[in-house]
Amino acid sequence: MSDENKPGETAEIDAAQTPETDASVAPEETILKLEAEKAEMNGQILRLLADLDNTRKRADRQVSEARVYAIEKFAGDLLSVADNLARALEALPESERESLTDAGKNLLGGIEMTAKELHTVLGRHGVAPIAADPGAAFDPNVHQAVAQIPSPQPSGTIAQLFQPGWRIGERTLRAAMVAVSTGPAN
Template identity: 60%
Template sequence: MTEDQKRPPEAVETENLDAGSPESEVLEEAAEADNREPDADTRIAELEGEVTALKDQVLRAHAEMENVRKRSQKEIADARVYAVEKFAGDLLSVSDNLARALAALPDEERDALTEAGQNLLGGVEMTQKELHAKLAKHGVTAIDAEPGATFDPNKHEAVSQIPSQHPSGSIAETFQSGWKIGERTLRAAIVAVSSGPAN
């Protein structure tokens, strides 16, 4: 077998063309393009895939940072509102004792008090008002548990059901006041629920 027979026909054909002929230039350019294009297209596709993946990573990282920032802001806001929760809960017994002290003296006996007794009573009332004002300043407020108010199991704790002049399902009587801090119940009000008017 001769050398020419071993080589592919295209190589023999190309060699037979004159080096400067237009046909040889076209064939050379086509061969170069064939060699270049798949590599360039593949590389471009790879780079575009990498860019897409990097964009996706950046967007995910940005979204995660935004979520972390929002969570941190919420935690800071909650910490500001609820930081005094335990302390306020401890002070509720003081408020209860002041309320019991004021309730122990019937209205008809208040006028019979001496001047010193009335001053003492006024001081206790002022102390209770000041305590409630300071609690309110820190977001701690009383829960509405007046007789006739709508019963809410999230804010009220029912210990009994009694007949009363108030509509069925509303609060008939309050045994202990309830308190909330922000929108969170600090202590549920202890109440009796009305079963409606007695027959």
Template identity: 50%
Template sequence: MTSTEDKNTDVHAATAATDGEAKHAAAEDIARQHQTYDSAEDETQGDDFAGEIARLEAEKADLTDRLVRTVAEMENLRRRTERDVADARRYAVTKFAGDMLTVGDNLRRALEALPADTRSAADEGLKALLDGVEMTARELDRTLAKHGIQVIAAEGERFDPNRHQAMFEIPNADVPNGTVMQVMQAGYTIGDRVLRAAMVGVSRGGPKADAAGGAKDQSAAAQS
């Protein structure tokens, strides 16, 4: 081999080496570009996933809140319905009961209209009639009580405008002021409602009653 051929061989070898290095560098550059693109794509997808997760969590929280509210509303509705049904049952007889109170009043007036001495001197027929009226009045009271209709406590109690109707005043310096001293007509409640207020006479001029039960206690002490 001549010197010229040796030089050509060296040139070809150098060129080949240079081409190989260039191709290798280009391949590495392409790989780096792909890696950068993949990393950017992964980061973008990660952001998308994070946003979707946040959206789903917010939607879940909203649905949970709505569910809790709906359950609470349904529970309140159930309680209101039960209360309305119970009230309807309890107070369905209100008007009828009010009419029956008038019947009871008339029975008691009939008994009170006959003086005690006249009753004791009455013949057996009249006594039997009076006994029958008394039994009827008692049975009426028991029937009313069975349906939740109770007599309002009045005599000796402190006057309560929600349960008592003052018809007149009775001057009395010994009895605490505002004490019910006389009942003209009994009052009644049905459940927790006043069916009819008691018609009463109330004391005036006595010491002031300090407590709700003071009037009754002091009145009893004064009478003893």
């Protein structure tokens, strides 16, 4: 065999080793084509950078929310403790508090301090009570209407609070149970 390549092999080697050149394409057209490719790639890079920035912001927001709302279930469980302490304090009328023995007064003081400390700790972790005073505007996002009653309050406002509501951050942890006023009775 000679050192010469077979006719079919020569064409394949030449096509693989030489860059694609077309004598019929003008250099200006090649430059325009490359500029268009460059612009397309720049656009792709900008979209990828924007997507990366959005992903970073979303991750930062999720981490921030996780810090705020991580105790949501635990705080919700503690609300029944706060309710029970409030009921214990309401069970003893003001008129009877003066007639308590020293031991009874100490017990009452301990319950009051415990309720106050629980509210302080909840507040320290972003858990706050929802305002639901009589006469305040009814907001279905934070109030749960369980009744409509006639009252001296304007119609559509809160007439009475049955159970306090709580929020953690911007989320409602438990809606306040209220009665909504139908206005003064006729």
